[in-house]
Amino acid sequence: MSVKTKNFIVSLLISLVYFLGISRFPILANKYIKSEFVLKNLTNINMVLLLIFGILVYLFCKKFPTNSVSKDSKKESLLKSILIGACSGIVLLVVIQIVFKILGFLGYPYDMTGEFIRIKNLVSNNKIALINMVFIIPFVTEIVYRNVVFGYLYDLYEGGYKFVRLFTPACLAGILFALINVKHALPIVVEAVIISLTFGYVFLKTKRIESAIIGNIVFSTGIVILSFIVKTSVL
Known part of the structure; x- marks a missing residue:
């Protein structure tokens, strides 16, 4: 069995x-599980499952890389990779706000106020959230969408132009994320694609998925901080 076939099956x-x-x-739990304990603690159980799944896949992919990016021996140092990831998360926060403004000007507005209120209330009512x-x-997102999905799609374009090898897999991974996890409004799909392009590039640049993970953590932390800083009319 060829390496590409193995990578495809594993991915x-x-x-x-x-x-x-x-x-x-x-x-699935709400539909099939009747346990009162499970349903009452569904959010926390889901968090634990996500974390365990993410750690297992992370460790597996470290031991058995599923794409050429992870296998590349020319990796940036861990410290430099972390710094690159952190900076990318900060820059992305600014870029996303600018993109939303531009899309609003073009007739595709997206009011972040409601999202900030939702995040603020969620975090205030449940610290574990x-x-x-x-x-x-962010950790699981980068492991699945960047290391597995993006990494495999990137290898499919082996031999093509560098920009196409980055842009096409990143767009596909970003659109997939938007369709499965969030609203299908155009600004959100655009946001997901920009995030995917950013952290996909960071992953390629450093050859370390840890860099993309740090970037997403910084970006997500920034969104939570903004939800408490930005003044909203509804609390």
Whole structure:
């Protein structure tokens, strides 16, 4: 069996477990599980499952890389990779706000006030949700969408133009994320693609998925901070 075939099978299996199982656990639990304990603690159980899944896939991919980026021996130092990731997260915060302004000017407005209110209320009512939003979700997102999905799609374009090898897989991974996880409004899809392009590039630049993880954590932390700083009319 060729390396490409093995990578395809492994990437497919990981993706199926995540998309059909882990990410749908709350829906499946509400439908099929009658345990009062499980339903009462569904959010916390889902967080633990996400974290365990993310750690297992991370360790597996470190031991058995599923793409050429992770296998590349010319990696940036861990410290430099962390700094690059952190800076990318900060820059991305600014870029996203600018993009939303431009889209609003073009007739595709997206009011972040409602989203900030939702985040603020969620974190205020459940402190554990803060860990989920700023660490667990970014961690699992980068492991699945960047290391597995983007990494495999990137290798499919082997031999093509560098920009196309980055742009096409990043767009596909970003659109997939938007369709599965968030609203389908154009600004949100554009945001997901920009995030995917940014952290996809960071992953390629450093050859370390840890850099993209740090970037997403910084970005998500910034969003939570903004939700408490930005004045809203509804609390």
